[in-house]
Amino acid sequence: xxxxxxxxxxxxxxxxxxxxxxxxxxxxxxxxxxxxxxxxxxxxxxxxxxxxxxxxxxxxxxxxxxxxxxxxxxxxxxxxxxxxxxxxxxxxxxxxxxxxxxxxxxxxxxxxxxxxxxxxxxxxxxxxxxxxxxxxxxxxxxxxxxxxxxxxxxxxxxxxxxxxxxxxxxxxxxxxxxxxxxxxxxxxxxxxxxxxxxxxxxxxxxxxxxxxxxxxxxxxxxxxxxxxxxxxxxxxxxxxxxxxxxxxxx
Amino acid sequence: xxxxxxxxxxxxxxxxxxxxxxxxxxxxxxxxxxxxxxxxxxxxxxxxxxxxxxxxxxxxxxxxxxxxxxxxxxxxxxxxxxxxxxxxxxxxxxxxxxxxxxxxxxxxxxxxxxxxxxxxxxxxxxxxxxxxxxxxxxxxxxxxxxxxxxxxxxxxxxxxxxxxxxxxxxxxxxxxxxxxxxxxxxxxxxxxxxxxxxxxxxxxxxxxxxxxxxxxxxxxxxxxxxxxxxxxxxxxxxxxxxxxxxxxxxxxxxxxxxxxxxxxxxxxxxxxxxxxxxxxxxxxxxxxxxxxxxxxxxxxxxxxxxxxxxxxxxxxxxxxxxxxxxxxxxxxxxxxxxxxxxxxxxxxxxxxxxxxxxxxxx
Numbered sequence: 001x002x003x004x005x006x007x008x009x010x011x012x013x014x015x016x017x018x019x020x021x022x023x024x025x026x027x028x029x030x031x032x033x034x035x036x037x038x039x040x041x042x043x044x045x046x047x048x049x050x051x052x053x054x055x056x057x058x059x060x061x062x063x064x065x066x067x068x069x070x071x072x073x074x075x076x077x078x079x080x081x082x083x084x085x086x087x088x089x090x091x092x093x094x095x096x097x098x099x100x101x102x103x104x105x106x107x108x109x110x111x112x113x114x115x116x117x118x119x120x121x122x123x124x125x126x127x128x129x130x131x132x133x134x135x136x137x138x139x140x141x142x143x144x145x146x147x148x149x150x151x152x153x154x155x156x157x158x159x160x161x162x163x164x165x166x167x168x169x170x171x172x173x174x175x176x177x178x179x180x181x182x183x184x185x186x187x188x189x190x191x192x193x194x195x196x197x198x199x200x201x202x203x204x205x206x207x208x209x210x211x212x213x214x215x216x217x218x219x220x221x222x223x224x225x226x227x228x229x230x231x232x233x234x235x236x237x238x239x240x241x242x243x244x245x246x247x248x249x250x
Numbered sequence: 251x252x253x254x255x256x257x258x259x260x261x262x263x264x265x266x267x268x269x270x271x272x273x274x275x276x277x278x279x280x281x282x283x284x285x286x287x288x289x290x291x292x293x294x295x296x297x298x299x300x301x302x303x304x305x306x307x308x309x310x311x312x313x314x315x316x317x318x319x320x321x322x323x324x325x326x327x328x329x330x331x332x333x334x335x336x337x338x339x340x341x342x343x344x345x346x347x348x349x350x351x352x353x354x355x356x357x358x359x360x361x362x363x364x365x366x367x368x369x370x371x372x373x374x375x376x377x378x379x380x381x382x383x384x385x386x387x388x389x390x391x392x393x394x395x396x397x398x399x400x401x402x403x404x405x406x407x408x409x410x411x412x413x414x415x416x417x418x419x420x421x422x423x424x425x426x427x428x429x430x431x432x433x434x435x436x437x438x439x440x441x442x443x444x445x446x447x448x449x450x451x452x453x454x455x456x457x458x459x460x461x462x463x464x465x466x467x468x469x470x471x472x473x474x475x476x477x478x479x480x481x482x483x484x485x486x487x488x489x490x491x492x493x494x495x496x497x498x499x500x501x502x503x504x505x506x507x508x509x510x511x512x513x514x515x516x517x518x519x520x521x522x523x524x525x526x527x528x529x530x531x532x533x534x535x536x537x538x539x540x541x542x543x544x545x546x547x548x549x550x551x552x553x554x555x556x557x558x559x560x561x562x563x564x565x566x567x568x569x570x571x572x573x574x575x576x577x578x579x580x581x582x583x584x585x586x587x588x589x590x591x592x593x594x595x596x597x598x599x600x601x602x603x604x605x606x607x608x609x610x611x612x
Contacts, residue, residue, distance in 0.1 A: 054566050057558065082568035094563035098581025107577065108567035143581070160567060 002069050002085060002167035002200060004030045004053075009064035011045075011052045022048045024225035025064070028202075030168055035194065035201040037211060037236060040222030041244040046204045047091065049222075050172040054088040055081050068168065083112055085167030089157040089174050096144040101156065102126070104144045105163060112164050129162045133189050150177030151186075158189040168200040169193075175210035187213030208240040223247035262321050271500040271532055273468055276439045278385040278413045279359050280322050287329045287387065288360035293378065296349040301342030302374070304350075307335045312365055315391045316419050320443065323417045326389045330363035336376070340369030340395065347375040347403075347592065354384030357411060362388040368398035368426075375401040377592070381436070383409045388416035394426040396450060401429045403590065407602065408436035410466065417443040422482070424450025431590060432488075434461040434469050435602050441470040451481035451513075458487050459501075460586045462603050463529070465494030472502040473518070477511040483545075486518035489586050491579060493607060495528025503535040507547060515545035522553040523582055525575075525607075576604050 011023035022045045030036050040046050052059045053066055055078040066073040068084050076084060096104065105126060110116045117125070130137060133155045145153055154174055161169055171190065175183055191214060193199050203214060211233070219235040220227045221244070228247050229235065262269040262281050279285030295304045309330050318324065338344065352362075368374065372395075380386075394400055406414060414437050420428040434440050446455040461469045475484045490499045503518045522531035535549035556578070564574035580600055587596050 054562075056562055077571070078562060078565035079568050079570050079574075082566055088566055090563070090566075094557075094559045096560050096563065096578060096581055098584035099577055104564075104567075104577075107569055107573070108564075111568035111570065111573070164567065 002032045004086070004168045004200060004202075005065075005067045006053070007065045009049075009052070009066065010062045011048055012060050012062050013048075013058060014060070019060070021062070022059075022225050023052065026226055028220065028227065030200045030202055032167065032198045032200045033194070034218065035203060035214060035216045036218045036220060037216035038202060038204045038220050038222050039206070039208075039236065039239055041248055042206065044222045045225040046222050047172055050088055050170045050202070050204055053081075053086065053170060054078065079111065082164070082166075087161050087164060087166035087169040089154075089161060089169065089171045091173040091176060093145045093153045093157055095146045097146055099144050100141055101144055102140040105140070105160065108160065109163055126163065129159055132192065133159055134185050135159065151179065151182035154178055154182065154186050155189070158186050158193075162189065162193050165197055166199065168202070170202040170204065172204045173206065174203075175205055175207065183210060184213060190214055208236050211236050221247055260321060268320065268472070271470060272441055273439065276413065276468065277415065278357065280325070280385065280387045280413065280415050283325075285359055287325065288358050289329055289331050290360060291332055291334050292354060292360065292362050292384070292386075293334050293350045293352050293364065295336075296351060297346075299344050299346060299348065301339045301344055301372075302348055303337045305335050305337075306332050309333045309363060315365070315393055315421055316447065318417060318419075320417060322387045322415045323389050323443075326361045326363055326387045329361040333363040333365055336364070336366045338366075338368045338372040338374050338398075340372060342369065342372045342374070344372070344374040347377045350376070350378045352378065352380050352382075352384070354382040354386070354412075357383060357385050359385040359387070362386060364388070364390040366390065366392045366400075368392065368394045368400050370395040371397035373399045376403070377595070378404045379407065380405060380414065381407045381409070383411045385413040386415065388414070390416070390418045392418070392420040392428060394420065394422050394428055396424040396426055398423070398426040400427070401431075403431040403592070403595070404433070405595065405599070406432075406434040406437055406440050406442075408440070410436070410438060412437040412440075414440045414442070416441070417445060419445045419447070420455060422446060422448050422453040422455055425452040426450075427454040429456045430458065431586070432457075432459040432471060433599055434459070434471070435599060435606075437469070438466065439468045441472070443472045443474065445474040446484065447476045448479045448482040451479060453479070454483045456485045458586050458589060459489070460583055460599070461488070461490040461499055462606065463490070463492045463494070463497040463499050464606050465496045468498045468500075470500035472500070472504070474504045475516070476506050476508070477514045477516065478506075478508040480511055481513040482511065483515040484518075485516070487586065488520045489523075489583060490521070490531060491523040491525060491582065491603075492529035492531055493525040495526055497526070497529040498531075500532045501534070503549060505537050505547070505549070507537075507539045507541060507544060509540040512541055512543040513545055514541075514547065516547050518549045520551045523579070524553065524555050525579075572608065576607060579603065579607065
């Protein structure tokens with residue numbers, strides 16, 4: 001049982017006009033096995049929340065805390081956060097030319113687990129995870145995210161999540177750019193990891209479409225850099241009908 | 251002879267186009283007629299396979315095969331009384347690479363002249379390994395007869411005081427194919443001119459390069475390809491990384507397509523990765539075309555900083571910063587290194603780069 005606890009989080013970025021505050025006091029607790037949907041309009045700060053937790057250097061934490069099972073996440077380097085059990089599935093996964101998927105996965109898993117996986121079991125593990133995500137085995141010889149379609153990038157993110165076995169995963173707009181089939185495959189992957197590994201999930205999305213496949217336990221409406229309303233799955237239905245208009249004007 | 255030398259030889263001042271990037275004061279006198287150059291054969295062949303001969307010849311018996319206006323190369327031609335001649339018999343298929351080693355341990359300036367003759371339809375891989383600390387002016391001429399296929403790898407794994415100035419010129423006949431890998435990771439000043447001329451159609455030259463410069467190093471590669479026969483092909487791909495505020499690299503890519511060179515197919519590429527702010531990479535592609543009747547001609551050059559988003563992506567998967575940097579840099583070079591097809595050299599070069607990176611980070 002793990003808990004990610006975010007308290008009073010304020011985050012700024014440096015712009016040409018000086019520091020600009022994006023997150024204005026975020027409070028959120030995610031436990032193992034729970035799925036929290038963070039929904040909000042573009043520019044509300046959803047991705048900033050995701051990247052701040054993962055430790056992207058662009059964002060400055062001005063106040064507040066983030067802990068994972070009591071450990072201070074904000075005090076950790078980016079790789080230490082991953083080792084502690086956090087995972088960020090990115091909206092725009094980065095290309096790494098000349099580095100094959102298989103080399104990348106093996107290096108990452110070795111770093112997270114603290115020892116190189118046994119060759120024999122590792123090959124089977126990757127193969128099975130890839131086949132469950134309907135990925136061609138030849139995929140592992142390609143360079144990381146280079147020339148991947150939108151759907152391939154997202155599947156590759158979920159593949160990593162499956163192999164790295166995090167405690168808490170943040171899925172940043174994982175549904176964007178996916179057609180219906182790819183959305184189903186990726187969602188099934190997320191649900192599989194959630195069931196098998198008792199994963200806690202922060203699911204960031206603009207649209208309710210993905211919530212038909214990944215059922216949230218909690219829905220948080222995000223606007224103006226903080227959570228402005230919270231509820232159960234029924235809140236998503238309301239958002240689907242009314243949109244974010246009432247929150248944006250507030 | 252002395253008079254002829256003086257009339258042919260103009261000491262570079264640094265204002266000439268070919269010398270404007272080169273710090274002449276670090277050439278250890280290679281360009282200076284007042285400094286005499288030692289005349290000896292410094293390359294040692296390891297195993298010489300059947301079908302190959304390596305001999306020391308009087309230089310006068312083997313006149314130069316090509317023209318040059320490079321002042322230091324002219325000094326090599328005038329200063330070398332002997333040359334190393336490597337001959338590959340016609341139709342010989344040499345599977346194992348032919349290794350030539352040069353390990354120098356003193357800083358006396360010297361010349362080295364080499365001719366490599368590849369007989370018709372011969373196949374061979376030639377590897378020159380330079381290490382130690384020398385001050386060298388070198389010319390290697392390759393003469394590929396029709397249908398010959400030569401892969402040439404030259405490794406500059408010099409220590410930090412070495413000076414190496416060279417011209418590696420290939421003459422490529424009908425249906426012959428010349429591939430070179432110029433790998434420069436060491437030396438205080440290295441200036442190499444990989445140049446190509448074609449003498450018949452169906453000929454191909456592929457020139458690959460990798461350079462990695464750290465503080466105090468000036469690594470310069472000046473590619474020059476003359477397309478003056480129809481139906482020849484050239485490809486150039488040089489990749490460099492620079493780490494350290496006083497690291498300097500220069501890449502020049504001159505490709506000339508003369509009026510007679512219909513059906514030419516050429517593309518050249520140079521990419522540089524800056525790992526620190528003061529490092530400077532000059533990259534000058536230059537394509538001159540005198541006929542429109544060609545298959546294709548293009549060039550690209552990019553110089554960019556290390557991508558912090560790549561670092562973040564890898565670290566967010568648990569990979570520590572230093573290992574992530576190594577992974578990105580290995581990835582950057584893999585396009586060149588993986589084509590060597592010589593595992594021991596691939597490993598050695600990448601380890602050297604890893605170690606130099608680690609030193610700078612530490």
